[in-house]
Every structure is written in C-alpha cells, then in structure tokens.
Amino acid sequence: xxxxxxxxxxxxxxxxxxxxxxxxxxxxxxxxxxxxxxxxxxxxxxxxxxxxxxxxxxxxxxxxxxxxxxxxxxxxxxxxxxxxxxxxxxxxxxxxxxxxxxxxxxxxxxxxxxxxxxxxxxxxxxxxxxxxxxxxxxxxxxxxxxxxxxxxxxxxxxxxxxxxxxxxx
Amino acid sequence: xxxxxxxxxxxxxxxxxxxxxxxxxxxxxxxxxxxxxxxxxxxxxxxxxxxxxxxxxxxxxxxxxxxxxxxxxxxxxxxxxxxxxxxxxxxxxxxxxxxxxxxxxxxxxxxxxxxxxxxxxxxxxxxxxxxxxxxxxxxxxxxxxxxxxxxxxxxxxxxxxxxxxxxxxxxxxxxxxxxxxxxxxxxxxxxxxxxxxxxxxxxxxxxxxxxxxxxxxxxxxxxxxxxxxxxxxxxxxxxxxxxxxxxxxxxxxxxxxxxxxxxxxxxxxxxxxxxxxxxxxxxxxxxxxxxxxxxxxxxxxxxxxxxxxxxxxxxxxxxxxxxxxxxxxxxxxxxxxxxxxxxxxxxxxxxxxxxxxxxxxxxxxxxxxxxxxxxxxxxxxxxxxxxxxxxxxxxxxxxxxxxxxxxxxxxxxxxxxxxxxxxxxxxxxxxxxxxxxxxxxxxxxxxxxxxxxxxxxxxxxxxxxxxxxxxxxxxxxxxxxxxxxxxxxxxxxxxxxxxxxxxxxxxxxx
Numbered sequence: 001x002x003x004x005x006x007x008x009x010x011x012x013x014x015x016x017x018x019x020x021x022x023x024x025x026x027x028x029x030x031x032x033x034x035x036x037x038x039x040x041x042x043x044x045x046x047x048x049x050x051x052x053x054x055x056x057x058x059x060x061x062x063x064x065x066x067x068x069x070x071x072x073x074x075x076x077x078x079x080x081x082x083x084x085x086x087x088x089x090x091x092x093x094x095x096x097x098x099x100x101x102x103x104x105x106x107x108x109x110x111x112x113x114x115x116x117x118x119x120x121x122x123x124x125x126x127x128x129x130x131x132x133x134x135x136x137x138x139x140x141x142x143x144x145x146x147x148x149x150x151x152x153x154x155x156x157x158x159x160x161x162x163x164x165x166x167x168x169x
Numbered sequence: 170x171x172x173x174x175x176x177x178x179x180x181x182x183x184x185x186x187x188x189x190x191x192x193x194x195x196x197x198x199x200x201x202x203x204x205x206x207x208x209x210x211x212x213x214x215x216x217x218x219x220x221x222x223x224x225x226x227x228x229x230x231x232x233x234x235x236x237x238x239x240x241x242x243x244x245x246x247x248x249x250x251x252x253x254x255x256x257x258x259x260x261x262x263x264x265x266x267x268x269x270x271x272x273x274x275x276x277x278x279x280x281x282x283x284x285x286x287x288x289x290x291x292x293x294x295x296x297x298x299x300x301x302x303x304x305x306x307x308x309x310x311x312x313x314x315x316x317x318x319x320x321x322x323x324x325x326x327x328x329x330x331x332x333x334x335x336x337x338x339x340x341x342x343x344x345x346x347x348x349x350x351x352x353x354x355x356x357x358x359x360x361x362x363x364x365x366x367x368x369x370x371x372x373x374x375x376x377x378x379x380x381x382x383x384x385x386x387x388x389x390x391x392x393x394x395x396x397x398x399x400x401x402x403x404x405x406x407x408x409x410x411x412x413x414x415x416x417x418x419x420x421x422x423x424x425x426x427x428x429x430x431x432x433x434x435x436x437x438x439x440x441x442x443x444x445x446x447x448x449x450x451x452x453x454x455x456x457x458x459x460x461x462x463x464x465x466x467x468x469x470x471x472x473x474x475x476x477x478x479x480x481x482x483x484x485x486x487x488x489x490x491x492x493x494x495x496x497x498x499x500x501x502x503x504x505x506x507x508x509x510x511x512x513x514x515x516x517x518x519x520x521x522x523x524x525x526x527x528x529x530x531x532x533x534x535x536x537x538x539x540x541x542x543x544x545x546x547x548x549x550x551x552x553x554x555x556x557x558x559x560x561x562x563x564x565x566x567x568x569x570x571x572x573x574x575x576x577x578x579x580x581x582x583x584x585x586x587x588x589x590x591x592x593x594x595x596x597x598x599x600x601x602x603x604x605x606x607x608x609x610x611x612x613x614x615x616x617x618x619x620x621x622x623x624x625x626x627x628x629x630x631x632x633x634x635x636x637x638x639x640x641x642x643x644x645x646x647x648x649x650x651x652x653x654x655x656x657x658x659x660x661x662x663x664x665x666x667x668x669x670x671x672x673x674x675x676x677x678x679x
Contacts, residue, residue: 030373031612055500057615058624058641074626076613076641083521087613108503111649119337134330134678138274143338146636150342159267 002086007032010051010086014044023091033087038073038099041090045075045102053077053086056106061116065146069093071122075102092122101127119144294318302331306409306664309674313667315660322655322663327648332678340638344604345371345445348635352625353439355640356676358401361387361394362618364443366625367638369524370614371445374607374629377579382570383447384526389460389563390433390442391525392556396467397426398619399549406546406668407478410487415477422470425463432456445605446580447573457564464564467557471550478546488543492654492666496540502650506621506643508670511548512540518617525616530562542662545669579605604633613641620644620671642676 002010004027011034015022021040026033036044045056055078062072069091077086092099101124103110113124114133121142124130132139141148301312310331316324336355340348352367353360365387372379379387404419427437433452434440442449478484496512509516517534519527535551537544573580581600582593607629615624621643628637647670654670655663 028610028612029376030614031610033611056503057505057622058613058626058639060626060639060641062611062626062628062637062639074611074613076624076626080516080521085613085615106503107501108646108649111645115645132330134333136330143335146341148338150338159263 002032002084003027007034007086010034010048013051014040014047016047031087032085033089035089035091038090038092041073041075041088042100042102042105044088045077045106048077048086048088052079052081053084055080056102056108057085059102059109059112059116061120061122061144063120063144063146064091071097071120073099073116073122097122098125099123100125101130103127118142121145295323302328307667308405308672309677311672311674311677313663315663317660320659320661322658322660325652325655325663327651329645329648329674329677332674334679336679337638337640340635342634344633345607345635346600346604348638349444350439350441352638352640353441354675355679356618356620356623356642356644356673357438358398358673359394359618359620359623359676360439361390361443362616362623363625363640364441365391365525366614366616366618366623366640367627368443368445369616370612370625370627371607371629371635373612373614374610374627375445375576375579375605377446377574377576379447379525379574380571381526381568382451383572383574385529385563385567386448386452386572387443387525388527388530389560389567390430390440390448392559392563393426393429393460395556395619396553397423399553400426402549402619402668402671403474403546406665406671407484409664409668410484412478412481412484415474418470418474418477422467425466429456429460429463432459444573446576447571451572457567460560460564464557464561468554471553471557475550485543487662487665488546488669489541490539491542491658491662492545492669493539493541494650494653498653499540499650502653503646504621504650506618506647507545507548507552508540508621508647508650510534511537511544513538518615518622522615524614527559529566530559532556532559542665542669606631606633607635615641618643620673620676621647640676640679642673642679644671644673644676645679648672648677 007025007027011022011025014034014036018040021036021044022034023037024035026035034044056075057078058074058076060074062074064070064072071092071094073090073092075088077088078084079086090099097120099122101109101113103113103124104126110127110129111133113127114129114131116122117124117127117130118132118135119142131137135143296317298315298317299312300315301307302310304311307313312328312331314326314328315322334354336351339351343351349364349367353363355363400419400423404416404423407413407415407419430440430442431437433456434442434449494512496509496514499509499512500514505516513536515534515536518524519532520534532555533551535548535555537548577593577596579600582590582597586593587597609629609631611626611628613624613626615622617623622641623643624641626637626639626641627635630636651667651670654666658666
C-alpha cells in the first residue's frame with residue numbers, strides 16, 4: 001500500500017485542475033483509498049495508470065443502505081512494478097445511479113460492470129453491452145441491494161408465473 | 170399377482186391400507202376399462218379430425234394402441250389421466266399460452282448486437298450454434314454461443330449465470346464465522362483458497378495476527394488444495410482431448426489428498442479448516458507422516474503423468490500452438506494465474522506480496538514462453554512440483570505453538586475453561602450466538618488461487634454480520650479472454666482451450 005504521503009500525492013495528481021474531483025482519502029493498515037466524483041472516474045483511472053497502476057484487478061459494487069449516496073463502485077488498481085495496490089471508489093445515489101463505464105479503456109471491467117449492474121442496478125454509461133450477466137435476463141429487481149429480502153422472493157415454479165405477487169413494486 | 174392379492178386381503182383383515190388401496194385401484198381399473206375404451210376412441214377421433222391429411226400414418230398406430238392397452242386393463246396412466254377432460258383442456262390452453270409467451274420472449278432476444286461485426290461479413294457462410302449449458306466439455310453449466318465458418322470459430326460468447334446461487338447475498342445474512350462454509354462453496358475446487366481469502370479480509374479488518382503454526386498449516390493445506398485442483402484440471406483436460414487413462418491416475422492422487430483433508434478436518438471437501446484467527450484444529454497424530462509419504466510419492470507420479478503426456482504425439486498436436494494470446498492482451502483482460510504465467514509473465518502473489526508466511530519458503534514460479542495450451546499444461550505441472558516443495562518445507566519446519574489466535578473476542582475459549590471460568594463461558598456464549606463484532610471498514614485481500622488472483626472484498630458496518638462479501642473470482646475474469654483465445658482457430662481447439670482456461674462455474678457464477 002502507498003503510505004499516507006504517497007496517497008495524498010496521488011490524490012493531488014488526480015484532483016489537479018479540478019477541486020471537485022477528489023472527495024476523500026482513506027488510509028488504513030492495508031488499504032489506501034481515494035474517493036472521487038462519479039463523472040471523473042475515467043480521468044482518475046487514466047492518471048493512476050500513468051503513475052504505474054496499470055492493472056485493474058477488480059470492480060465491484062457495494063450498497064451503503066441506508067446511507068446516501070447509496071451505492072459505491074470500488075476499483076482495485078494494482079501496480080506490477082511497485083507491487084502496490086490502491087483503491088478508487090465512487091458513490092452514486094439511488095435517484096441517479098449512473099457511472100461512466102471504464103470498459104473501453106479497461107476491457108477487464110466488462111463482466112464486472114455487468115455484474116454490478118445486475119446486482120445493484122448501477123448503470124454504466126458507455127458500456128458496450130449493458131445487460132444482466134448472472135441473473136436471468138427477464139429478472140426484475142437487483143438482488144444484492146441491502147433492502148432486497150433474502151429468501152423473500154417467490155419461487156417461480158414452471159406454471160405459476162401468473163401468481164407472482166409483484167413483490168418488486 | 171392376481172392370485173396373490175385376494176389372499177393378502179383375506180389374511181390382513183379389515184384395515185390393510187396397502188391391500189385395500191391396491192384393490193380399490195384395481196376395481197377402478199376394471200370399471201375404467203370399458204369407459205376408457207370409449208374415451209380413448211373419442212380422443213383418437215378428435216386427434217384424427219384435427220391432424221393434417223398428410224399425416225395418415227399416425228392414425229392406424231393410434232387405433233392399434235388403444236385397444237391394446239385397454240384390453241389388458243392394466244394401464245394406470247390411461248385410467249388416471251382421463252379424470253376430468255374439461256380441466257385437462259383448460260390446463261392445456263394454459264400451457265399453450267405459457268409456451269406461446271415463452272417462445273415470444275425467446276424470439277425477442279436480439280443476437281444481432283452480440284454478433285454484429287462477424288455476422289455481417291458473409292452471413293450465408295456463418296453458422297451460429299449453441300453449445301451448452303449442459304455439455305460435458307464445458308466443465309459445468311456454461312453456455313457458449315459459437316459462430317462458425319465451417320470448422321473455424323469466428324466468434325464465441327460465453328453466457329453464464331446458470332449456477333448463480335447468490336452466495337454473496339447469503340453471506341450477508343450470516344455471522345462472520347458462519348459465512349465461511351458458504352464462501353467456501355463458491356469455487357468448489359479451491360475451498361481452502363476461498364476460506365483463506367475471506368478470513369484474511371476479516372483478519373485485516375480486525376487487525377488480527379495469526380500464529381505462525383496456523384500460517385504454516387494454512388500453507389500446507391492451500392498447496393495441497395492447489396495440487397488437488399490442478400489434478401482435476403489435468404484429468405478433465407486430458408479427457409476432453411481424448412486421453413482417458415490420465416483421469417484415473419490424476420484422481421488416484423486426488424483421492425490421497427482428499428484423504429489427508431478428511432484426516433485433518435473431518436471433511437473431504439468444504440472443510441472449513443481455515444477460520445478467522447487461525448485454523449480449526451491442530452493436525453492429528455500421524456498426519457505429518459502420511460503427508461510426508463504423499464510428498465515423497467508425488468514427484469514420481471508427476472513424472473509418470475509427463476511420461477504419458479509430454480511426449481504423446483496426439484496430445485502435443487492438440488496443445489502446441491493452440492489458443493495462444495499475447496501477454497499484453499491477457500493483462501488487458503485482467504487474466505492472472507497460470508494462464509498469464511504461461512504467456513511469460515512471472516506474476517505470482519505468493520512471491521510479489523507474500524501472505525501467510527509464503528516468504529519463508531523457497532520455491533520458483535514456472536513460466537511459459539508462447540502462452541499456448543501446451544505452456545499452460547507445462548506451467549501447471551511445474552506448479553504442482555513447486556507446491557510439493559513448499560509443503561515439504563512447511564511440514565519440516567512446522568513451528569510449535571497455538572493454531573488459533575489468543576484474542577478471546579474472536580477465538581472460542583478452550584473447552585476445559587468453560588467449567589471453571591465464568592468469563593470464558595460468557596465469551597463462548599456470545600461468540601456462538603451472536604458472533605464476533607468487526608470494526609467498521611472495508612478490506613480487499615488478494616491471494617494466489619489455483620486459477621489466478623482470488624480477492625475477497627469484505628465491508629463491515631460494525632455489526633456481527635458482514636455488510637458485503639465479494640469474491641473477485643479468477644475464473645470469472647479469465648473467461649473474458651476466451652473469445653480472443655479461440656477466434657480464428659478450429660472448433661476442436663476451442664474445446665482444448667476452454668479446458669486449459671480451467672473455468673470453475675461455481676466460481677464464475679457464485
């Protein structure tokens with residue numbers, strides 16, 4: 001992990017020219033995180049790529065319900081040269097769950113953004129194929145949301161689709 | 170039968186449930202026979218009335234069948250099926266409607282966007298076929314939408330989700346300890362790795378130190394698991410290519426490893442051996458000897474596998490120069506593990522960012538040169554050899570000491586203390602019922618799984634249940650590069666390449 005100074009330097013680089021880009025930095029024993037505005041995610045990752053963080057290892061969603069902005073999208077970056085990791089996070093509210101897709105620049109994000117869309121309903125603008133990936137295509141709702149009940153959804157046995165009580169409404 | 174049944178009824182007296190029921194149905198059968206024949210004839214008439222004129226061959230058959238079955242009077246289906254024709258008809262219409270809607274929804278899926286560039290080149294020559302989800306060569310329920318031009322693969326789209334079990338969601342509803350067994354079931358050939366990634370992430374949040382002996386025991390089991398996983402890969406891959414006997418040899422050694430797992434933890438699979446703060450128990454007496462016997466045996470077994478495969482003409486022709494992708498391309502897709510190392514990138518988290526005392530051991534990272542399927546095979550064989558070396562060093566240098574952290578807020582108190590210490594009893598009760606509380610925060614803990622970087626993201630909201638558990642499963646990420654690997658190759662190589670990716674659908678769909 002970069003130490004506190006290195007993390008602040010990265011945050012400075014990311015936020016250069018635009019004060020509203022970096023929202024917060026978090027430093028823990030094994031975690032260095034930069035939180036940025038959602039519409040600046042592409043630029044942020046490009047800046048960090050220039051700093052040696054050339055690999056995007058993971059993209060995943062988090063639901064901070066009942067906090068707002070509710071959804072978090074976490075990007076785990078890795079530098080092979082420095083053997084170092086840094087995390088970038090964006091937060092988007094339920095009312096406007098849109099994040100620019102980073103798939104055009106980082107192909108590895110493709111499946112993972114689709115999964116985040118599937119599970120949380122966060123839409124990645126500019127993704128070439130923004131469809132569900134794990135749940136059935138006609139599924140309604142986003143099951144990884146914190147207010148989605150575990151075991152609360154009715155089982156769709158073949159033939160009882162009409163009896164669906166509309167639990168998602 | 171007809172002779173015996175009345176005897177049973179007489180002997181058993183007034184309330185023999187089975188006997189009377191049987192008798193009743195038989196009577197019903199006998200009653201039904203006459204009515205049945207009529208009804209059957211009517212149905213036959215109706216169907217013959219609606220069938221197109223061309224379909225005359227079906228009528229005589231049907232006419233033959235009904236007298237045949239009704240004549241013997243032993244057709245239970247005919248008897249029970251003819252209960253209420255109107256209800257049956259309604260249900261049929263229901264089904265028809267359902268089927269119609271299903272077909273409509275099926276037809277509404279537009280594949281043109283998915284196949285875009287390829288399909289427009291020369292549509293007449295291209296054939297799109299669906300492979301899977303149930304196909305023995307897809308190693309699970311993976312569906313491959315394949316566009317072929319003759320024998321050449323022009324495009325392939327993996328369609329996944331058939332094994333989605335919502336484990337990440339389930340884990341959110343369990344206390345931290347109780348989430349370990351569900352997390353283990355994601356990648357079902359790498360359960361020790363799943364547990365290690367998850368427990369490591371939680372230990373990060375707790376800022377917990379794991380005793381050295383527990384770390385070594387973890388390493389031993391992780392490496393055994395890696396060999397086990399690679400053996401399954403070896404057997405099934407060779408099977409896909411047509412070499413059957415290697416499967417039995419690979420599974421023989423796998424059995425030995427599973428026996429070791431059973432010996433140390435009581436389970437062959439999904440052992441829940443690794444837990445937050447250490448391991449579940451110390452190894453039993455005699456386990457180390459058994460392990461050492463395996464460690465001495467395994468290199469010779471690997472020699473035997475290589476003798477069977479590495480100079481096998483058919484195997485080489487199938488593996489050499491197939492499915493190769495450059496390292497840069499693989500890294501763009503986020504591919505890690507043996508696939509990336511086969512392309513010549515010596516990236517191994519055990520070396521790069523050592524966890525669980527991996528820096529104590531002397532081992533090498535096998536790398537390939539071209540990144541074709543043969544290199545993938547060779548790298549995995551090499552990894553098994555290195556794993557054996559690590560296990561040997563770890564069991565020889567196994568330090569004494571506890572196998573579980575001393576932090577009583579995390580670890581259960583020893584059994585004997587429960588009888589004498591009130592505080593131990595309270596903590597035991599709290600841990601078992603509510604579970605441990607983990608300070609607020611997030612952590613991402615990556616380890617080197619058998620298929621690449623296995624990272625576990627855990628978010629804690631301060632309660633005793635994780636607010637989010639996410640696995641960055643290597644199979645899921647690696648599958649994205651599959652299209653690049655097989656495009657332009659033969660369909661037979663597509664199968665070999667899929668096998669060499671080693672996709673684990675339990676890990677992909679989670």
